[in-house]
Amino acid sequence: MSATSPRAGLSGPVLALLLVGAAVMLTPMVWTLLLSVKSNAALLGDSGAALSPPYTLDNYRAILADRLTSRWLLNSLIVSLGTTAGVLVLSSLAGFAFARLEFPFRRSLFLFVLLGLAIPEQAVILPRHQLFATLGLHNSYPGLILPGLTGSFGVFFMTQYFRAIPRDLDEAALLDGASRLRLFWSVLLPLTIPAQATLGVFTFLASWNDYWWPLISATTSDYYTLTVGLASAQMNYAQTSGLGFLMAQAVFASVPILIVYIVFQKQIVRAMAGTAVR
Amino acid sequence: MRWCGLLLLLLAGCAAPDQRPEIVVQRFFGECGVIHGGSTDVAAADTECGILTTLFNRFEAENPDIRLKVNVVAWPGYPQLAAQIAAGDPPDLVTMHQSVISDYQDRGLLEPMDGVLVEAGVDAATFTPAARAGVVKYGRVYAMPWDTIGRLFHINTRLMAQAGLMRDGKPVLPRSPDELLAQARQFKAATGKPYLVQAHVNAPDFHVALLYTYLLAQGDTIFPDARHVRLDTPAARQVVALFRQLHAEGLTTRNQDFPAATARFVQGGGGIFPVGTWMIGPYDAEAARPGSALYRSYAIAPFPRLWGQDAAFVDGHAWVMPRAARSRSERAAIARFLGFLARYNADWSRTGQLPAFQPVLETDSFRALPHRGDIVAIASTGTQLPEHVRRQSAIQGLIGEELEAAVTGIKPIDRALADAERRVNRLYAELP
Numbered sequence: 001m002s003a004t005s006p007r008a009g010l011s012g013p014v015l016a017l018l019l020v021g022a023a024v025m026l027t028p029m030v031w032t033l034l035l036s037v038k039s040n041a042a043l044l045g046d047s048g049a050a051l052s053p054p055y056t057l058d059n060y061r062a063i064l065a066d067r068l069t070s071r072w073l074l075n076s077l078i079v080s081l082g083t084t085a086g087v088l089v090l091s092s093l094a095g096f097a098f099a100r101l102e103f104p105f106r107r108s109l110f111l112f113v114l115l116g117l118a119i120p121e122q123a124v125i126l127p128r129h130q131l132f133a134t135l136g137l138h139n140s141y142p143g144l145i146l147p148g149l150t151g152s153f154g155v156f157f158m159t160q161y162f163r164a165i166p167r168d169l170d171e172a173a174l175l176d177g178a179s180r181l182r183l184f185w186s187v188l189l190p191l192t193i194p195a196q197a198t199l200g201v202f203t204f205l206a207s208w209n210d211y212w213w214p215l216i217s218a219t220t221s222d223y224y225t226l227t228v229g230l231a232s233a234q235m236n237y238a239q240t241s242g243l244g245f246l247m248a249q250a251v252f253a254s255v256p257i258l259i260v261y262i263v264f265q266k267q268i269v270r271a272m273a274g275t276a277v278r
Numbered sequence: 279m280r281w282c283g284l285l286l287l288l289l290a291g292c293a294a295p296d297q298r299p300e301i302v303v304q305r306f307f308g309e310c311g312v313i314h315g316g317s318t319d320v321a322a323a324d325t326e327c328g329i330l331t332t333l334f335n336r337f338e339a340e341n342p343d344i345r346l347k348v349n350v351v352a353w354p355g356y357p358q359l360a361a362q363i364a365a366g367d368p369p370d371l372v373t374m375h376q377s378v379i380s381d382y383q384d385r386g387l388l389e390p391m392d393g394v395l396v397e398a399g400v401d402a403a404t405f406t407p408a409a410r411a412g413v414v415k416y417g418r419v420y421a422m423p424w425d426t427i428g429r430l431f432h433i434n435t436r437l438m439a440q441a442g443l444m445r446d447g448k449p450v451l452p453r454s455p456d457e458l459l460a461q462a463r464q465f466k467a468a469t470g471k472p473y474l475v476q477a478h479v480n481a482p483d484f485h486v487a488l489l490y491t492y493l494l495a496q497g498d499t500i501f502p503d504a505r506h507v508r509l510d511t512p513a514a515r516q517v518v519a520l521f522r523q524l525h526a527e528g529l530t531t532r533n534q535d536f537p538a539a540t541a542r543f544v545q546g547g548g549g550i551f552p553v554g555t556w557m558i559g560p561y562d563a564e565a566a567r568p569g570s571a572l573y574r575s576y577a578i579a580p581f582p583r584l585w586g587q588d589a590a591f592v593d594g595h596a597w598v599m600p601r602a603a604r605s606r607s608e609r610a611a612i613a614r615f616l617g618f619l620a621r622y623n624a625d626w627s628r629t630g631q632l633p634a635f636q637p638v639l640e641t642d643s644f645r646a647l648p649h650r651g652d653i654v655a656i657a658s659t660g661t662q663l664p665e666h667v668r669r670q671s672a673i674q675g676l677i678g679e680e681l682e683a684a685v686t687g688i689k690p691i692d693r694a695l696a697d698a699e700r701r702v703n704r705l706y707a708e709l710p
Contacts, residue, residue: 234353
């Protein structure tokens, strides 16, 4: 370990505190995993049975054998990827426009976008539901994807990132005869890749975990996303006699999220540390 | 080859559209296609999900001229139903708790089903009294009842015997609040365990069911009209005080939610678990399993009479028909489906819920099911909420919160009951 390594600066008590914190965070996850590989009957009387064998993959087999689960998984992927792609495209374009272009009402429009950050989804869900009903968009992929594209956070985030890029680059490119589109596409957009990655990961995670809108927009099981589908699959009151199955569902729904975290952990850590917009 | 493919594609495109009437049935009870996906053997099916799935499979097999589309929704499915109604695209039949029907009926969102039930060959006169009270609103039938859900004492007879609370093979249950406390103390002294297993956390319905039951027993009117609840009464104070004392003396389990309380009872962690009919099946299975704490040691009984008269607050599941434009053939298909379901109501009663039809209740096969003889009276004596009670889910949450606080000693009983009454009345005041 080098002298400049972050770990070198940690004193024993701090390290111990961090380890305790990590254990506290990990324990529910390990507990969930253990419960998921126990039979439901064994857990009915004693959830502590999860700490000892025998273990079984029956709960996972039950999930995978259900033809609807793969459909819900596919729906979640389509919706999350569609939303992520849409948000990246729209936010990048809007961010570039707000940061770099002069047009009437630019400041007012940006302020209007920012107002969106202060309005909770619950406040607009009824009119949005009515609008989508009028347009016949419920129980469709556009119906599930479009609301996710209207978030203000992405526009604000990308605007700030574009603003942080020196304007000298624009001037140089324009002097070389580049059009605005060329400036955006070939010069500035490649510089925003770290921000795109961060925004993409956050959007994907939020879309994957979304429950409320898919619950009321996708009312036929063919269009359920995984979160709604797995909730609908619970078989009894408070899932009392199916605890293992419930936990297996939780683990199953988390796997794609886990993969995203593993692949994009650098971007996530940077975003969390507030360094993405530098 | 390419031409053949094109021809096939054209032929596929020319296929006659499906002319069969479609009925969309929306239900909760979960998804269990993996286990029961292809089965049509209703008699062999078990669990609520399994029996319904098999029933639907059988209907499809027997009625190929009807297209049955099934939506399984997350429990209880009301947010989705509200959204579907708002979007103008409700399903044709929906599972609904009988206590919730008034909420939708009051806003004109449900179709009266008198006509379709006649067409289905279902005679509303055959509904049990409890089921009838659950689905008839202002003289019209707004649903086909499917069962009656009651709350019971689920009893560990081995522990009761250890406490000297068994006589002639039957549990000795209290007949007054004082007797309840005495038996609970006797039980704890003999077994070292709490007399009652209860869910006190995130389980508003448990407290509410107990309170409603014992207010009904004392002849209290809980909902005098459509805009008021009456809870700040001497009768209510007596009921809550009893359960608070049980809690304070450690005669009941503490700090448990429903799954934890369920597990505690299975482990033999207490004498009596006051929970619903739906747990009869799982506990019976435990009672048949050697090595289980409930092995050959399980009995059930209606809530004992502690005040006034015998009473049981009940609810139930039902099939409602949201208001929508439907063709004659679609209505006929719905009627046929309802008639089919009604014929299999006896199979549903294997879940532990009481059947909704009196003739089923009187069959030998029903009486032969374990413990059913002990609780069959609930189908007659069980009391539903009055038809003018709206927003049952919301008010149950409000009252349950206050009761939890009172029973666990967080809030004085008087204040909790006054707060419950005030909060519910305020909610009612805001309704149109």
